[in-house]
Amino acid sequence: MESAFKELGEKASVLDFDPKSAVVGGGVEDIYGEDTATEDQLVTPWTYSVASGYSLLRDPQYNKGLAFTEKERDAHYLRGLLPPATCSQQLQEKKLMNTIRQYQVPLQKYMALTELQERNERLFYKLLIDNVEELLPIVYTPTVGEACQKFGSIFRRPQGLYISLKEKGKVLEVLKNWPERTVQVIVVTDGERILGLGDLGCQGMGIPVGKLALYTALGGVRPSACLPITIDVGTNNKQLLEDEFYIGLRQKRTTGKEYADLLDEFMSAVKQNYGEKVVIQFEDFANHNAFQLLEKYRRTHLVFNDDIQGTAAVVLAGVVAALRLVGGSLSEHKFLFLGAGEAGTGIAELIALEISQKTKTPVEETRKKIWLVDSKGLIVSSRKDSLQQFKKPWAHEHEPIDNLLDAVKAIKPTVLIGSSGVGRTFTKEVIEAVSSFNEKPLILALSNPTSQSECTAEEAYTWSKGRTIFASGSPFDPVEYNGKVYVPGQSNNAYIFPGFGLGLVISGAIRVHNDMLLAACK
Numbered sequence: 001m002e003s004a005f006k007e008l009g010e011k012a013s014v015l016d017f018d019p020k021s022a023v024v025g026g027g028v029e030d031i032y033g034e035d036t037a038t039e040d041q042l043v044t045p046w047t048y049s050v051a052s053g054y055s056l057l058r059d060p061q062y063n064k065g066l067a068f069t070e071k072e073r074d075a076h077y078l079r080g081l082l083p084p085a086t087c088s089q090q091l092q093e094k095k096l097m098n099t100i101r102q103y104q105v106p107l108q109k110y111m112a113l114t115e116l117q118e119r120n121e122r123l124f125y126k127l128l129i130d131n132v133e134e135l136l137p138i139v140y141t142p143t144v145g146e147a148c149q150k151f152g153s154i155f156r157r158p159q160g161l162y163i164s165l166k167e168k169g170k171v172l173e174v175l176k177n178w179p180e181r182t183v184q185v186i187v188v189t190d191g192e193r194i195l196g197l198g199d200l201g202c203q204g205m206g207i208p209v210g211k212l213a214l215y216t217a218l219g220g221v222r223p224s225a226c227l228p229i230t231i232d233v234g235t236n237n238k239q240l241l242e243d244e245f246y247i248g249l250r251q252k253r254t255t256g257k258e259y260a261d262l263l264d265e266f267m268s269a270v271k272q273n274y275g276e277k278v279v280i281q282f283e284d285f286a287n288h289n290a291f292q293l294l295e296k297y298r299r300t301h302l303v304f305n306d307d308i309q310g311t312a313a314v315v316l317a318g319v320v321a322a323l324r325l326v327g328g329s330l331s332e333h334k335f336l337f338l339g340a341g342e343a344g345t346g347i348a349e350l351i352a353l354e355i356s357q358k359t360k361t362p363v364e365e366t367r368k369k370i371w372l373v374d375s376k377g378l379i380v381s382s383r384k385d386s387l388q389q390f391k392k393p394w395a396h397e398h399e400p401i402d403n404l405l406d407a408v409k410a411i412k413p414t415v416l417i418g419s420s421g422v423g424r425t426f427t428k429e430v431i432e433a434v435s436s437f438n439e440k441p442l443i444l445a446l447s448n449p450t451s452q453s454e455c456t457a458e459e460a461y462t463w464s465k466g467r468t469i470f471a472s473g474s475p476f477d478p479v480e481y482n483g484k485v486y487v488p489g490q491s492n493n494a495y496i497f498p499g500f501g502l503g504l505v506i507s508g509a510i511r512v513h514n515d516m517l518l519a520a521c522k
């Protein structure tokens with residue numbers, strides 16, 4: 001098969017590699033602890049082997065299947081390796097969409113798309129771009145959640161990079177095993193809080209893979225510049241630990257110093273290998289790590305936590321857009337959240353910042369318009385000592401309330417936001433209560449996947465007698481109520497992270513700031 005490869009050496013840069021844009025980083029800390037951009041340095045060009053013939057048909061990056069033209073078949077030693085017919089990409093797309101639409105089970109559609117990605121990457125992205133509304137729920141929430149749950153059983157070819165405790169001390173070497181040298185966006189998870197499904201350990205890989213597919217389909221970032229990574233530090237999911245098909249480390253999650261050291265090694269290795277300007281998107285980390293990691297690395301790396309910051313930007317954008325229907329300015333509204341984790345407190349803070357900027361009021365004041373309920377009830381000042389750090393700014397003066405319904409009645413919010421990851425928590429009583437003092441209540445049921453949504457679109461419209469302005473994290477179909485069709489919105493960070501990440505890449509940013517998020521949501 002050797003003859004089937006053409007050693008192109010430096011010429012390969014024309015195809016896939018631009019040495020001028022490649023940098024190696026390091027970063028020097030300045031006296032304020034903020035490090036500054038590293039001077040771009042040229043790196044030695046790699047020698048690339050570009051497949052032809054039989055190997056080309058098995059190289060997903062370049063394979064076109066029957067869409068190879070007669071001329072290409074001659075040029076790339078493909079004669080006889082394909083049936084005589086040629087078929088345009090449009091026709092291939094039509095055929096595949098027909099096949100995918102025939103599958104009744106969403107997971108089968110997911111698997112068909114994964115196989116396509118592994119076979120013919122260009123066609124996969126063409127399909128995704130042209131049919132984004134139809135395929136988004138497959139490669140992303142809700143189906144990707146099920147795919148992660150069953151990842152071990154449906155696992156065929158590895159996608160992305162796995163860094164486990166076994167690789168401690170060798171993370172840089174692992175990164176060097178990845179075939180692409182020019183990486184612009186990394187999405188990384190440790191699998192501890194996959195959607196609202198909890199700890200899925202190593203099987204969380206479906207999330208970075210799905211998110212990065214959207215970076216390409218919606219953001220236009222080249223697939224080869226996207227790197228999905230799962231950091232496997234074990235799992236506390238007993239079912240997975242006992243599952244013979246589980247693909248991850250079979251041990252309880254490591255915490256404390258060992259966890260922090262591995263993350264540290266990873267973050268430095270990324271910078272060393274890909275430079276300063278690679279976006280590192282943290283995804284589906286549990287909140288006890290997510291806030292700390294963001295705080296720790298936001299001054300030294302181009303990091304972005306989609307659950308905290310992406311969700312915040314997209315929800316603020318949604319709320320501002322909804323004001324055209326519900327009336328009033330942002331500062332005239334009162335917000336109540338169910339769920340005070342990454343999504344909830346992230347959104348709350350960005351809303352408070354926007355009001356602060358608009359009204360020239362200190363953010364400590366504007367936060368008072370926003371209330372949060374967690375698993376122990378309304379967050380109030382008497383609970384302050386026992387609250388996690390990220391909840392403390394939301395502990396306002398109020399008597400304790402231990403459930404959502406009473407909190408709704410007491411606070412009388414105009415906007416009700418669900419971000420607890422617990423399904424069916426916006427009950428009939430809750431929605432009726434919020435509808436009793438609002439002409440048009442704004443209700444956002446953000447928890448994913450569909451099974452964890454705080455309520456369905458149908459429940460929201462029916463229980464509010466068609467008055468709610470509603471959006472959800474996972475998509476719902478339009479609902480007919482009293483002879484009128486209501487089309488629910490989808491409030492999901494998928495609307496923002498691909499564009500936000502692209503913005504970071506093309507602007508050459510080296511840090512993420514809140515102003516960028518506010519600009520993105522506008």
Ligand SMILES: NC(=O)c1ccc[n+]([C@@H]2O[C@H](COP(=O)([O-])OP(=O)(O)OC[C@H]3O[C@@H](n4cnc5c(N)ncnc54)[C@H](O)[C@@H]3O)[C@@H](O)[C@H]2O)c1
Binds near residue numbers: 308341421
């Ligand atoms: N739509 C989107 O774009 C989007 C973005 C991010 C997260 N989410 C979804 O939001 C949910 C939460 O994500 P997160 O990252 O904030 O998780 P998290 O674990 O950081 O936060 C969950 C919060 O909910 C609280 N909680 C748990 N059970 C509760 C209960 N029974 N009653 C009240 N509060 C309860 C917890 O105390 C915690 O404050 C997940 O389902 C996730 O998929 C959606």
